[in-house]
Amino acid sequence: MKFGKVLFAAAAATAMTTAAQAGTLDDIKARGELQCGVATPLPGFAAPNAENVWEGLDVDVCRAVAAAVFGDPMKVKITPTTSKERFTVLQSGEIDMLARNTTWTLSRDVNLGFEFVGVNYYDGQGFLVNKSLGVSSATELDGASVCVQTGTTTELNLADYFRAQGMKYETVPVATAEEGAKVYDEGRCDVYTTDASGLYSLRSTLSAPDEQIVLPEIISKEPLGPLVRHGDQQWGDIARWTLNAMIIAEELGITSANIDEMASSTNPSVLRLIGAEGNMGEQLGLDAKWAYNVVKNVGNYGESFKRNLTDTLNIERGINAQWKDGGLLYAPPMR
Amino acid sequence: MSVTEQQHAPGEHPDLPPPLGEAGVIAWFKKRLFSSVGNTILTLITAFFLYHVLSAIIFWAVTGATFTGETKADCDLGGACWLVIGDRFHQFMYGFYPIDQYWRPNLTFILMVVAIMPVLFDNIPHRGKFLLFSAVFPFIAFYLLSGGWGLETVDTDQWGGLLLTLVLGVTGIVASLPIGIVLALGRRSNMPIVRTLCVCFIEFIRGVPLITILFMASNMLPLFLPDGVNFDKLLRALIGVALFSSAYMAEVIRGGLQAIPKGQYEGADAMGLSYWQSMRLIILPQALRIVIPGIVNTFIGLYKDTTLVSIIGLFDLIGIGLVAVADVKWRGLAPETYAFIALLFFISCFAMSRYSLWLENKLHTGHKR
The missing domain is CATH 1.10.3720.10 (MetI-like)
Structure with missing residues (x-):
């Protein structure tokens, strides 16, 4: 009899763990907090302030998902991850989602068993030059000396681009962004190249930031977005639509400041978003006010972008503007 | 019986302090740094370099550094921005x-000093009792730092x-x-x-x-x-x-x-x-x-x-x-x-x-x- 009991207990335990794997949302609700992986400090995207609170564009995605699930943006445990360990911690279940300026590529999406739920920042490799160089386009950079971090895809993109344009250049290799800033500041290279977000961040550390411009050409595609594990579609949907809700809120002109007045709106799209009409929350397995909580507590995409990137690092919206303003942000309709 | 007193030339009595230039700071400098022409040149060159390096470091770290202010813009003296x-x-x-729990690491640190002392020095009174404390300290430290049982986790x-x-x-x-x-x-x-x-x-x-x-x-x-x-x-x-x-x-x-x-x-x-x-x-x-x-x-x-x-x-x-x-x-x-x-x-x-x-x-x- 005893043996039978043990067997039963083991079977029950196995059943429970299987259930636990499927229901990420239930796990999170039972735990009382979302576990979200972000970058080890990266200015503007994820960094703790002096009061130990994490801030940044990526952190806001985590907080938005926590707000959608719990109605409280602080019910999230932020786990900083290095670029090498980020996929392991997601695979092993240490975190529920990863928002760590990770480029969406086929092999990561398919081979590593992840699901990218959208793009929260369109990045790409660009060029930073001094205004005194009198250059307004990357096509005028023939013969320039270029500072580039060695051993990165940046270096390869640079070589491809200059070869395609039939231009010559001279590499000034640097090991880290810190070193690069110093070398560029001393005028040992004409051009600095890395991802555009990195260029803006670097510019803020230079001695004369206003004298530098980022050229309009972007020579590589780096769509950065949050991702979850394969295998739990419901959880992936929640993360995807939380990000979409932030983007749609901006498109509809709903901000954290005016969302309470929106109840009197006559626009059905607005009413669906704030949960006054339709059953969007129910379909996702969330509260009817899930999107209201996201915008109310974290703000819409534009607010998050301005707070984390524009006000601090002077990053312009550029291709991250709404599709109506000529950018790439285009969220499917919420209906 | 006449007491023969030993005579000393002026300035050569053994109880007199050694003349200036044979002892003390000046002698030390003379012996160690300027004992020959070659050594004098080396000393001067070294002093020159030391002066330049040290003055640059001191300027950066102390005299040219900013200690009070609010933002990076207040750091305009040219040195470090502390x-x-x-x-x-x-x-x-x-x-x-958590900022309101700082007393716990502080207390742990003080207890750590108490626990380490008897291990490092054997002339402490009641060393045996202190050593017992040292043995249980790791558990106390773990409890204090990580919490549970009444303390915030x-x-x-x-x-x-x-x-x-x-x-x-x-x-x-x-x-x-x-x-x-x-x-x-x-x-x-x-x-x-x-x-x-x-x-x-x-x-x-x-x-x-x-x-x-x-x-x-x-x-x-x-x-x-x-x-x-x-x-x-x-x-x-x-x-x-x-x-x-x-x-x-x-x-x-x-x-x-x-x-x-x-x-x-x-x-x-x-x-x-x-x-x-x-x-x-x-x-x-x-x-x-x-x-x-x-x-x-x-x-x-x-x-x-x-x-x-x-x-x-x-x-x-x-x-x-x-x-x-x-x-x-x-x-x-x-x-x-x-x-x-x-x-x-x-x-x-x-x-x-x-x-x-x-x-x-x-x-x-x-x-x-």
């Missing part, structure tokens, strides 16, 4: 430990800064000495299985860099464990650091064991002492004394190696330095944070090295060569 250290000082000390991922560096360093040091002794004795054992096990362990651990062990502990281990089973990242790092330093410690101690003449072993056997008795009473006290410099060397190396944990996403001093300069408010102030971290490390390591010198002097029993 405001970043002031702004983030609590994070350098405690990491992301603080996850280990909130520990950081100097607190984390000390936790890693002290645990590594405390664990590595006993494990190292056991491994060293095992390696010299006559029992083939014990010896093989010890040799394999030591050679394997010494054969890979610490960073590999840390990566294995933080990246590979979670994949081997069943879903949902996770044990603490800090604990994984601690085990890695302790195993790594034990292997090095074992080899240092084995060096000491080999330096003991065979007669000592045979003498201990002749007294009828058991293996453990002879080790405890005869061999180890002599062997450990010989290798004090090597042991402390390993300690210092281990303490500094703990900075590698910033690569697996733990926020030790270096990690917090990266956090501080990632703040948009303090971009580009990496030199200041690194200088501050270097100072903290120098203080700890210099103290360890001074203690080892003091201990060597105290324990030397005329065998010094």
Whole structure:
């Protein structure tokens, strides 16, 4: 009899763990907090302030998902991850989602068993030059000396681009962004190249930031977005639509400041978003006010972008503007 | 009877102080720095370079530096901008430990000093009772820092800064000495299985860099464990650091064991002492004394190696330095944070090295060569 009991207990335990794997949302609700992986400090995207609170564009995605699930943006445990360990911690279940300026590529999406739920920042490799160089386009950079971090895809993109344009250049290799800033500041290279977000961040550390411009050409595609594990579609949907809700809120002109007045709106799209009409929350397995909580507590995409990137690092919206303003942000309709 | 008084030429009485220029500061300078033309030239050149280097450093760190202000814009004197250290000082000390719970790491630190004193110095009154406290201290420290049973729980991922560096360093040091002794004795054992096990362990651990062990502990281990089973990242790092330093410690101690003449072993056997008795009473006290410099060397190396944990996403001093300069408010102030971290490390390591010198002097029993 005893043996039978043990067997039963083991079977029950196995059943429970299987259930636990499927229901990420239930796990999170039972735990009382979302576990979200972000970058080890990266200015503007994820960094703790002096009061130990994490801030940044990526952190806001985590907080938005926590707000959608719990109605409280602080019910999230932020786990900083290095670029090498980020996929392991997601695979092993240490975190529920990863928002760590990770480029969406086929092999990561398919081979590593992840699901990218959208793009929260369109990045790409660009060029930073001094205004005194009198250059307004990357096509005028023939013969320039270029500072580039060695051993990165940046270096390869640079070589491809200059070869395609039939231009010559001279590499000034640097090991880290810190070193690069110093070398560029001393005028040992004409051009600095890395991802555009990195260029803006670097510019803020230079001695004369206003004298530098980022050229309009972007020579590589780096769509950065949050991702979850394969295998739990419901959880992936929640993360995807939380990000979409932030983007749609901006498109509809709903901000954290005016969302309470929106109840009197006559626009059905607005009413669906704030949960006054339709059953969007129910379909996702969330509260009817899930999107209201996201915008109310974290703000819409534009607010998050301005707070984390524009006000601090002077990053312009550029291709991250709404599709109506000529950018790439285009969220499917919420209906 | 006339008392013959010895006569001295003026200024040559033996009780007179030596003339100016033969003793004191001036003589020291004359003898050490300006004893010949060549030495004088070398002295002047060195003084010239020292002046230039030191004045630049002092300008940067003190006279040209900014100590008060609010933002980076207040740092306009040309030297270091120490405001970043002031702004983030609590994070350098405690990491992301909840701000209202700082008394717990503080109390732990004070208790740690109390617990370490009787271990380091044997002339403390009531040493035996204090040693008992030292033995239970690790449990008290763990309870105080991580909480539970009435205290607010603080996850280990909130520990950081100097607190984390000390936790890693002290645990590594405390664990590595006993494990190292056991491994060293095992390696010299006559029992083939014990010896093989010890040799394999030591050679394997010494054969890979610490960073590999840390990566294995933080990246590979979670994949081997069943879903949902996770044990603490800090604990994984601690085990890695302790195993790594034990292997090095074992080899240092084995060096000491080999330096003991065979007669000592045979003498201990002749007294009828058991293996453990002879080790405890005869061999180890002599062997450990010989290798004090090597042991402390390993300690210092281990303490500094703990900075590698910033690569697996733990926020030790270096990690917090990266956090501080990632703040948009303090971009580009990496030199200041690194200088501050270097100072903290120098203080700890210099103290360890001074203690080892003091201990060597105290324990030397005329065998010094």
